[in-house]
Every structure is written in C-alpha cells, then in structure tokens.
Amino acid sequence: NAGVTQTPKFRILKIGQSMTLQCTQDMNHNYMYWYRQDPGMGLKLIYYSVGAGITDKGEVPNGYNVSRSTTEDFPLRLELAAPSQTSVYFCASSPRPYGYTFGSGTRLTVV
Amino acid sequence: GQQLNQSPQSMFIQEGEDVSMNCTSSSIFNTWLWYKQDPGEGPVLLIALYKAGELTSNGRLTAQFGITRKDSFLNISASIPSDVGIYFCAGRGNRDDKIIFGKGTRLHILP
Numbered sequence: 001n002a003g004v005t006q007t008p009k010f011r012i013l014k015i016g017q018s019m020t021l022q023c024t025q026d027m028n029h030n031y032m033y034w035y036r037q038d039p040g041m042g043l044k045l046i047y048y049s050v051g052a053g054i055t056d057k058g059e060v061p062n063g064y065n066v067s068r069s070t071t072e073d074f075p076l077r078l079e080l081a082a083p084s085q086t087s088v089y090f091c092a093s094s095p096r097p098y099g100y101t102f103g104s105g106t107r108l109t110v111v
Numbered sequence: 112g113q114q115l116n117q118s119p120q121s122m123f124i125q126e127g128e129d130v131s132m133n134c135t136s137s138s139i140f141n142t143w144l145w146y147k148q149d150p151g152e153g154p155v156l157l158i159a160l161y162k163a164g165e166l167t168s169n170g171r172l173t174a175q176f177g178i179t180r181k182d183s184f185l186n187i188s189a190s191i192p193s194d195v196g197i198y199f200c201a202g203r204g205n206r207d208d209k210i211i212f213g214k215g216t217r218l219h220i221l222p
Contacts, residue, residue, distance in 0.1 A: 004153075033209065040120075042199060042214035043154070050208050058209065090153050097208040098142045098201075102153030 002026050006091050006103035013081040013110045021076040021106050023091030029101075031094045032074040034058075034066065036087040037105075043090065049074055050097075081110045117200050117213030124190055125221050132216040133184040134200030142203040143176050143183040144210060149196045157198075158185070187218075195220050 007022045025032065030051045035043040035058075045058030049068040063085060065077040074093075078085060088107050092100035117134045124130060134143070142161055146154035158169050160176035160183060167174055173186045183202075187194055200213040 031208065035212075040214065042117075043212040045209055045211070048209050056208075059211075092153070098144060098203050098210055099156055099159055100154075100210070102155070104151070104153050 004091055004093050004101050004103035006089075006106050008106060009104070010107045011109070013078075013108065015081060015083065015110060017081050018077070018079045019081070019108075021078075021089055021091075021108075023074045023076065023103060024072050025074075025091075025093040025101070026072065027093060027095070027101065028071060029093035029095050030071065031097055031100075032068065033092045033094075033100065034064070034074070034076045035090045035092065036060065036085075037090060038087050046076065046089075078108075083110050086110045115200060115202060115211055115213040117216055119216055120214070121217040121219065123219045123221055126190060126192060128190055130187040130190055130194070130218060131184060132198060132200075133182060134202070134213050135182045136202055137181075138204065139180040140202035141180070141205050142210070143174070144201040144203075145172075145174050145183070145185045146199040146201060146212075147196050148199065148215070154199055190218075190220055192220055194218060 004025045033048040034046040044060045047066040049055045091103045094100045145157045148154040158174040165176040171188045197215040201210045203210040
C-alpha cells in the first residue's frame with residue numbers, strides 16, 4: 001500500500017499566486033487532516049474531514065480552503081499565497097479520530 | 112482552547128543514556144499519543160494510550176497515561192543514534208474528531 005501520498009514535495013510560489021496541495025490515501029480511511037509545521041511550533045491543524053462531503057476548520061484555517069469529494073482525496077487550496085504561509089504541510093488520515101498515518105510532507109516557500 | 116505543554120524543548124544526551132520527556136495539558140484527554148519525526152518525513156506513531164494509568168511499552172520506549180488524564184510521559188532506555196529526531200505528544204478529548212500536538216522535543220545524541 002502507498003499509504004498517504006502528498007504532491008508536490010517542494011514548491012516555491014510568488015506572493016499572490018495560488019496552488020493546490022494534493023493528498024491521496026489508499027487505506028479507505030474516513031478521517032483526513034491537514035497540518036502545517038513551522039520551526040519550533042509543532043503541528044497546527046488547518047482543516048479536517050470526517051468523511052466524503054464533510055469538512056471543518058481547525059486552529060489555523062485562514063487563507064486556505066479544502067474539499068472532500070471522495071474518500072481518497074483531500075486537496076488543500078491556497079488562493080492568494082502570502083509569506084506567512086511558508087511552511088511544511090502534512091496530510092494525515094486515520095480510520096478513527098486518532099492514530100494518524102502521515103504523508104511525507106510538502107515544503108512550500110512563498111517569496 | 113486546549114493546549115499541550117511539552118518539555119523539554121530539546122535534549123542533548125550521550126549514546127546509551129536513558130531519556131525522559133513529558134507532556135501536560137490544560138484539560139482532560141481520553142487518548143494520548145506519542146509520535147516521532149525523522150528529518151524530511153512525517154511523524155510516525157510510536158505509542159497510543161487509551162486509559163488513565165495505562166503503561167505501554169514498544170521496545171525500548173515506555174509511555175504512561177497520567178492518572179489525572181492531563182499528562183503523559185515517554186521514556187527511552189539505552190538510547191542509540193537512530194533515536195535522534197523530534198518527539199511529539201498528542202492528545203484527544205472526549206468528543207473531538209481531531210487531536211492536538213505539543214511543540215515537540217528535539218533529541219540530539221552526542222558522539
């Protein structure tokens with residue numbers, strides 16, 4: 001099994017550009033999550049989903065959007081990139097609301 | 112909101128030493144989790160704890176769910192070079208569909 005796959009692994013964006021971070025899992029997990037990790041700050045929850053068609057805000061949702069049209073996919077959208085969104089983004093999935101499996105991350109730099 | 116305080120922020124130890132780190136919360140949790148993150152990778156689940164007072168081992172790692180349900184600790188015995196990384200605690204409340212993370216403990220092993 002591939003587990004949780006994130007693409008791209010690295011990206012540089014200019015201020016004001018938009019992009020979508022892709023996340024796919026092949027474990028048929030209902031729960032999916034997006035976190036951002038800043039140095040020394042741990043993991044902050046951006047958005048999460050408890051099943052297809054259901055999404056909810058986490059701690060730091062401003063500047064981001066998500067959708068969950070299928071069980072497998074949970075893309076994260078940045079509409080107007082800002083330097084404050086420079087971070088490492090992790091997607092995770094789980095069959096229950098704990099015990100996550102994480103992807104390997106997307107390192108995003110906004111310049 | 113719920114917060115997790117994880118300490119220490121970083122540790123420098125000699126190979127072979129034992130390690131102890133802990134996590135405290137401002138509110139009661141029903142699940143405590145410990146993750147390890149290697150450089151360039153997503154966090155990986157080490158130990159999950161589901162009951163107050165529970166003590167669980169995974170090889171050289173031992174973790175306990177505090178009886179107050181507001182704290183947990185992780186011990187690593189006889190550290191080896193591959194133990195280097197960032198260790199995160201995480202917790203989930205009773206009705207939550209998500210977990211929150213501590214800021215991590217960065218473990219360094221001196222040659």
